[in-house]
Amino acid sequence: MLAKAKKDLLEGNPLVLDDQEKELVRETGVTVNYPKGQIIFAAEEIADRVYLIEKGWVRIYRLSSEGREVTVGSIRNPGEMMGLAETLYHGRRTCFAGAISDVTLVVVTKRDFLDLLTEEHELSLKVAKLLAARMREAEAMVHELVCWQVPGRLALLLLKISERCGIPESDGVTIKLRLTHEDIAGMIGTTRQTVTSLLNTFKREKSIEFQGREIKILDAKKLASWIV
Amino acid sequence: MLAKAKKDLLEGNPLVLDDQEKELVRETGVTVNYPKGQIIFAAEEIADRVYLIEKGWVRIYRLSSEGREVTVGSIRNPGEMMGLAETLYHGRRTCFAGAISDVTLVVVTKRDFLDLLTEEHELSLKVAKLLAARMREAEAMVHELVCWQVPGRLALLLLKISERCGIPESDGVTIKLRLTHEDIAGMIGTTRQTVTSLLNTFKREKSIEFQGREIKILDAKKLASWIV
DNA sequence: TCATCAGTGTCGGCCATCCGACATTATTTT
DNA sequence: AAAATAATGTCGGATGGCCGACACTGATGA
Numbered sequence: 001m002l003a004k005a006k007k008d009l010l011e012g013n014p015l016v017l018d019d020q021e022k023e024l025v026r027e028t029g030v031t032v033n034y035p036k037g038q039i040i041f042a043a044e045e046i047a048d049r050v051y052l053i054e055k056g057w058v059r060i061y062r063l064s065s066e067g068r069e070v071t072v073g074s075i076r077n078p079g080e081m082m083g084l085a086e087t088l089y090h091g092r093r094t095c096f097a098g099a100i101s102d103v104t105l106v107v108v109t110k111r112d113f114l115d116l117l118t119e120e121h122e123l124s125l126k127v128a129k130l131l132a133a134r135m136r137e138a139e140a141m142v143h144e145l146v147c148w149q150v151p152g153r154l155a156l157l158l159l160k161i162s163e164r165c166g167i168p169e170s171d172g173v174t175i176k177l178r179l180t181h182e183d184i185a186g187m188i189g190t191t192r193q194t195v196t197s198l199l200n201t202f203k204r205e206k207s208i209e210f211q212g213r214e215i216k217i218l219d220a221k222k223l224a225s226w227i228v
Numbered sequence: 229m230l231a232k233a234k235k236d237l238l239e240g241n242p243l244v245l246d247d248q249e250k251e252l253v254r255e256t257g258v259t260v261n262y263p264k265g266q267i268i269f270a271a272e273e274i275a276d277r278v279y280l281i282e283k284g285w286v287r288i289y290r291l292s293s294e295g296r297e298v299t300v301g302s303i304r305n306p307g308e309m310m311g312l313a314e315t316l317y318h319g320r321r322t323c324f325a326g327a328i329s330d331v332t333l334v335v336v337t338k339r340d341f342l343d344l345l346t347e348e349h350e351l352s353l354k355v356a357k358l359l360a361a362r363m364r365e366a367e368a369m370v371h372e373l374v375c376w377q378v379p380g381r382l383a384l385l386l387l388k389i390s391e392r393c394g395i396p397e398s399d400g401v402t403i404k405l406r407l408t409h410e411d412i413a414g415m416i417g418t419t420r421q422t423v424t425s426l427l428n429t430f431k432r433e434k435s436i437e438f439q440g441r442e443i444k445i446l447d448a449k450k451l452a453s454w455i456v
Numbered sequence: 457t458c459a460t461c462a463g464t465g466t467c468g469g470c471c472a473t474c475c476g477a478c479a480t481t482a483t484t485t486t
Numbered sequence: 487a488a489a490a491t492a493a494t495g496t497c498g499g500a501t502g503g504c505c506g507a508c509a510c511t512g513a514t515g516a
Contacts, residue, residue, distance in 0.1 A: 014317050060365075065456055071372075072367040085360035088353075089242050117353065120342075124352050125345065126294060131311035131359035136322060138366035139290075139300040144449040145373045146417035147292040150503070180463060189374035191504060196464060212512095213463085226292055233484070406491060419474060424494060441482090441493085 014126075016079030018051065020130065025081075028116050029108035040097040040105070047086035047093050048110045053078050055179060056103030057165065061186065062095045069185040071092055075100065075177070079166055086195045087113070100148065100177055145189055148228060153188040154198050155226035158208065162217045171218065178213040186205040202226075242354075244307030248435065249351055253280045256344050264441070268325040275314035275321050276338045281306050283381065284331030285393065285405060289414065290323045302365065305393055308347040308391035313359060315341070328405055368407040374411040375419055376456060379432070380414040381427050383454035386436065390445045399446065419432075430454075 017025065030056065034040055038059060043123070053076055057110060060073030064109065074084045086093050087110050108116070117124040144153055158175070166173035181195040188195075199215075204207045207222040208215055217223065230407040245253065259282065262268055267278070268286065281304055288301030288310065288343070300323060304310045313319055314321050315338050345352040353420040386403070394401035416423075427443075430436045436443055445451065 021268045042426040063373050064371070066375075068375070070371055070374050074372045081257065085363045088357050089360040089364065095367070114353075117356075118349055121346055121349065124349065125342075128345075128359060129316050130351065131356060131363055133281065135313045135359055135363050135366060136317065137325070138363060138370060141370050142300045142366060142373065143290050146298050146414075147294075147296070147371065163375070182463080186374075191462085193466085193505080194503060197466075200465075204380055410493080419497085420476080420494085422473065425496075428495075 003184070004062045014129045015036060016077070017081065018128070019206070021126060022052060022079070024120060024123060025108060026106050026115060028112050029106040032105050032107050033065050035106065036099055036102050038099045040099060040102070040103075041083060041093050042096050043093050045093045046091060047083065049114050050081060050083045050087050050108050050110070051097075052081050052106040052108070054104040057100040058082060059098050059100050059109075060095055060103060064162045069096075069183075069186045070140075072138075073134070074141075074187075075161070081127075081130065082129065084127065085134075090126075090220075094224075100179075126189055150188065150190045150194055151198055151201075153190070154184070154195065154226040155202070155223045157184065158202075158215065158217060159220060159223060162220075166217065169216070172209070172216045173220075174211065174216045176214055181212075234402045242357045244305065245309065245354070249354060249420045250280065250307070250345060252348060253336060254334050257334040258274070260333050262327045262331045262333065264327055264338040266325060266327045266328050266331075266337070268331075269311060270324050270372050271319050271321050274319060274411070275311060278309060278315050278336050278338070279325075280309050280339050282332040282334060285328040286330060287311060287326050287328050287411070288323050289326065292449045297411075297414045298308070298417075300366075300369075301362070302369075302415075303389070305391070309355075309358065313354065313362075314356075315318050321356045323451060328407075378416065378422055379426055379429075380455040381390075382412070382423065383430070383435075383451045385412065385416050386430075386443065386445060387448060387451060390448075394445065400437070401448075402439065402442055402444045404442055408441070 029052070034056075041047075041091065042046070044065065050112060055078055057078075058076045059071055060076065061069045061071045064070055077098075083093075086095075117127065144156065148156075161175050161177065162173040165177065166175050181199070182192045185192045185195045199210075202223065205222060207217070209217045209218055210216075245272065257280070262284075269275075271291065283306055284306045285306075287299055288304065289297045289299045292298055304325075311321075314323075333390075345355065355366060389403050389405065390401040393405065394403050408422045409427070413420045413423045427436070427438075430451065431438065432452060435445070435447045437446055439446075
């Protein structure tokens, strides 16, 4: 994990913009606040703007025919952009973006964003790299869904989230996102009940611990052993 | 389907390059032939080149821990590029590319490709669009794996393949790719046996028909009714 | 402060799909 | 053309995880 942090510093984490890039986006767009729970965009809407997340977390999900929320695009962190793929490519949103916490965003119209990309090659290359990174993430997800069973997928999800937005503490890493078991089920393709019972299995073997609705990873090694 | 073809013409199919774009790539790279069955690149290799497919089909897959080939990135058609995401983003391949048929490719080194992107904004925007389109495809795949059962996934796969590279005939559309049931299983996350029996179910209800190892779609409507 | 509702815990029946096994039929290879 | 290999067809048993049901607990709000 340290090695990863170091690498991100050296090469630049492709998922988040650096300060200079953020500044370019800020100059082009306007800053907006959304309260927790708010839907930022919805499927079928015209995709005429992109967003930079300044503060908070956003979940990208689709609605299944039975009304289940399926998180297909993971959770977006501060410093990341969202709404890119649909705005660049097609006219309409295919998914929903919902604020998990209170969120501050910079909103940029499609027109302005395309102009910005044309002026700043560097940024346009960055966008390509960013999409490339997301692509590989999505492909990895497909691979996991096909090859692994539910316990492994849940264990990996916890590890991924903790790595990406966990708060390190003396005896572990706490995940401050207050996700419900239903939310989690929608991220790994299973049911709420299965998540509940599996989390308790992990708790019983002391890999994790609950603090209200927050989850603390106590033993990442033991958790990881569920994978495969 | 006609509507789609028309739309591709008007807006430009984002997955395939247009003649002008192809010409740019050809000028920058060299043309190479691979026989059917050949592996074009493998996981862990350094990703220092990108490819434009001139002729033939290429399958992008990963290897599971038990050695199963899982097609995570669908099948790439003539006119599409491949090897983009890994070359742009990270240093190494995460997947394999195998020639399904005899294949002709234009190979471009990473260095030359990046230079080309810097010179030609248009192309660099196209690459971003292309990755965006693939992203959405991968996300759709995740959604399908999570929400649908095997029969629906198989039916949709057949329809997607037939739309993308099927040969229309008087009484249906023939898929000339000679995929084995094992290959198909790896594309929709199931087992070989399940594919065999499901294909026979589809055959019995006359939605499809076999011609050697080629599959002809006779009744797309009936097939589609398996979805969901 | 009580009522309501969202989220959690747990159980047992059920079913889609997996998995091994084996026979049969194509397709290569020599 | 024969032998070897790869691909298909089909069957039953085993099972992971879905689904409904219901009790419990902790939030939120009037």
